[in-house]
Amino acid sequence: MTRLFNDPSAFAEDAKAGFCDAFSSYVVDVPGGVVRRRRTREGKVAVVVGGGSGHYPAFAGIVGPGYADGAVMGNVFTSPSAAEAAAVGRAASGGAGVLLTTGNYAGDVLNFGLAVERLEAEGIPARYVAVTDDVASKGQGADGRRRGIAGDVPVFKCASAAAEEGMSLDDVERVALKTNERTRTLGVAFSGCTLPGADGPLFTVPEGRMSVGLGIHGEAGIDEVDMPTAAELARTLVDGVLGDVPEGLDVRGARVTALLNGLGNTKYEELFVVWNDVARLLRERGLEVVEPEVGELVTSLDMAGCSLTLTWLDEELERLWGAPADTPAYRKGRLVEAAAGGQDDAAAEGAVRSDDEAAADAEAPPLSTGPADEGSRAAAAAVVDALAAVADAMATAEDELGRIDAVAGDGDHGRGMVRGSAAARDAARTAADGGAGAGTVLQAAGDEWAARAGGTSGVLWGELLGAMAKRVGDEAAPDGATVAAGVRAGYDRLGELGGAKPGDKTMLDALGPFCDTLDAGVGSGERLRDAWAAAAERAVQAADATKDLTPKVGRARPLAERSKGTPDAGATSLGMVARVVAGVLAGR
């Protein structure tokens, strides 16, 4: 919902004032709207866009070189008056005529049509073009034609670029009409938007449902269906738009531009997920997609939803769509000055690279390991067995660890331990099967644990195994003292990395007592399996005791209070792992 305003009835005026302040190098405030800060050059046709407010970046956000010369700004979702449209047209005029253009809505058609009459009466040649791209509103528009929604963008852009090229008013109008004829949009919505100061949204969509064929003012859709997956939505949008190919044009082999437009509350990453499927489907149908746009182009306050627009390009429209533009919210074209010191692009930026070349650039240098000692290879097999048992145990404990972590964290600790330990097991097995020694196997396991688990616990387990790997090496079967020294090295490394101290309620509070007990046992001549078993029990006790501690490190969450009485998830899982490994050692 729209929450921020002073006087709701002055919302559009206040927004305009703030916009003009923030972008004063681009635009200047005139009665009824904005025009470019620089006067339209003499002899250039002016393109003036507009409609109600609430659609930013449409329409004031696209005023600038290469795009609109002015924007008429009405109240939220309300057409501006004819006087306002005429005033902006007058201020934008460069003497070669003015093209006024809006989406096809009764109020806009009326007021902009009147503005054309007024400008003509004053000797300023003027035309009006209404955009009618919405395939869902066939026969429902102001004059029996369709509504205009995100198709405004290609129509306004191509007409503006035509004007920038120096075309006559006749030709700029022709380009606008041609772009409109070749543009189709279908929109969907998941929730409505709320006008500033209103008690409720303009419309609602039931939870778990999607309205198909929505406009940009909260108009009802033509159908309501269950909420789809991203791939299903992509198919609905592509099928809908391609169900109405402009007369005389083809699908297979056609060059189109595509806009996947977010209406305000459907965010960028979601749009990229949908785009991934839309792009695939369009290619499958044989379309070539040229310079698409994925983002928020024509919004409807904070409405949840999106729309797909296709414009069938010809040579002229492809040139105009690709032409540079420089406005507050939309910029296109290469920035020459981005080249350092004015050198040419290639020298300043380096050569273009392919996907394969980039992947090669990212590759780590190979680990160089010598041939492994036989004893070390036997130890490697034990490491694989231990990791396999750990992975099984973590799969069983996932929910319990998640619950513990959710008390004061984000509840993903169980998931991370499952992913990490399974990946470590697989990497260890692969390395051992290839003849690696215990050190290399531990290193491979640690690297994969860190890479697959993500988050903080993943990297800590990766470093713990990595530190052990360095001590253990591939040269000989490790004795108890080496193993104990390896775990201790891991403990030291974790303290160094995470900045945590004993008592901070982290996994170190279980690992420290584990190391102490293991060192003592091994130092007094116990067998590794016995010393490890004692250390594991000590770690489990210590993990349980963390419930009386208060966390000192971590994200800024209200952890301290909430975690009282619950043990640390990382210490708990460490105790579990130690105990499982003890079982494996005892069984060998």
Added chain:
Amino acid sequence: MTRLFNDPSAFAEDAKAGFCDAFSSYVVDVPGGVVRRRRTREGKVAVVVGGGSGHYPAFAGIVGPGYADGAVMGNVFTSPSAAEAAAVGRAASGGAGVLLTTGNYAGDVLNFGLAVERLEAEGIPARYVAVTDDVASKGQGADGRRRGIAGDVPVFKCASAAAEEGMSLDDVERVALKTNERTRTLGVAFSGCTLPGADGPLFTVPEGRMSVGLGIHGEAGIDEVDMPTAAELARTLVDGVLGDVPEGLDVRGARVTALLNGLGNTKYEELFVVWNDVARLLRERGLEVVEPEVGELVTSLDMAGCSLTLTWLDEELERLWGAPADTPAYRKGRLVEAAAGGQDDAAAEGAVRSDDEAAADAEAPPLSTGPADEGSRAAAAAVVDALAAVADAMATAEDELGRIDAVAGDGDHGRGMVRGSAAARDAARTAADGGAGAGTVLQAAGDEWAARAGGTSGVLWGELLGAMAKRVGDEAAPDGATVAAGVRAGYDRLGELGGAKPGDKTMLDALGPFCDTLDAGVGSGERLRDAWAAAAERAVQAADATKDLTPKVGRARPLAERSKGTPDAGATSLGMVARVVAGVLAGR
């Protein structure tokens, strides 16, 4: 909430694939993130930014010339792994070193710190800088320092521009640290965001309340207060940020850049309303604001909220902040090619104009009216009286008209009639006081009605009065036939403009019978007051009868069904106006 995904656990991967497809001219996909399509030029320091996903445009959206060389992309709100950070650093490296930089979070600090170690071990000089701009999290960061939120933007931008200028790794790191030291942010939130596939939001804010000091991952705030107005919020943000001026720097006379950042569900127009107040307050405190940004820069999925960031500039930082950049989501700098045909800017775009010059450009040519006839001036006084009575009547009827309109429209008809008639009355009075005749007074009234009422009814009333004005003129006191012809001309004009026909359930369905009765009465020699009174009663009846009609024109709304049994609001108000005017005529 986040609604669009296929497999929720693959959300970040799918989003990355879609992003790379849509922006393939800028970026190339590498394991763990993206790098620029063009290789980093030899000898240029590479700047690699990153962190979890869910913050677009941060961080992949800012990869390109003038900004980042690469972005490491973790899962939603989860740090990428050290291996991923190292891979992106490796792919971005141009041989002169890599600066890795993220917001200050435990996982990021750990993983990017490890990546530095790995790159250094491979012979690639590397550094890491954590951004710590959040004034609300003092002492709560990973290492006792603050979190990084939208302050990422100036730190990443200035460091990247320094690298683009050819600075050494030492200097790029110095610039990043200096920018961070001079940057402060305070954020607020109104509602939490929902992770893809999750059942509920990460946190909630009670209806009508605002959480102060929010981060960008749904961390709890430091305070909760009642929902403020935009102006009150501006004060909270400005006071909060200026409550912690960086050591050694001043407020009065300082040059700063400012970022008003939307977190996802707080939209552009709302941000502009708040910016209007923020900019005023900053100027009142004596700060000079340089190249501010207002928009979505670092989001948190669809969280509702915003933040204010200030960076105290010095000469170096002002140059770097203003340097051009060209990335998928952030572009800065003038586009030279925007000039048509490669001409220089001034010739291609026309001269810069001041606010006053632009307002003068927008001004309509003055109405040239001759001196008015005395009889016409007397009639003008009657027009003023009639409009005054109409304005009073509309104020009384506002709620009733709103209720009727709300059945099938957006409920603003009463409000529009009140605004329009009051403005018309005032304009008429001013014109009449200046000695204008009835025609000029009617024209002035119509123009103001249309300008102030907005929407469709405003322009129709404006044109109705305007058409009457043309017939009535200023040359003589109008007789009954002239008045009747004027109203008839208005009726014709409205049909021509709106495209409506009798029976379409519009104000024409009352105005048509009114004209017929008035024509007949005047034609048969009745006095104007008597003919008008009869016509008014006929109009009221006809308006009531529209409840049996079905609308044919208008926005694509489910009007037809809903409006059954309710009269048309425009016809109803026309009947009311006709009756009120009849009363005034009778009293004269």
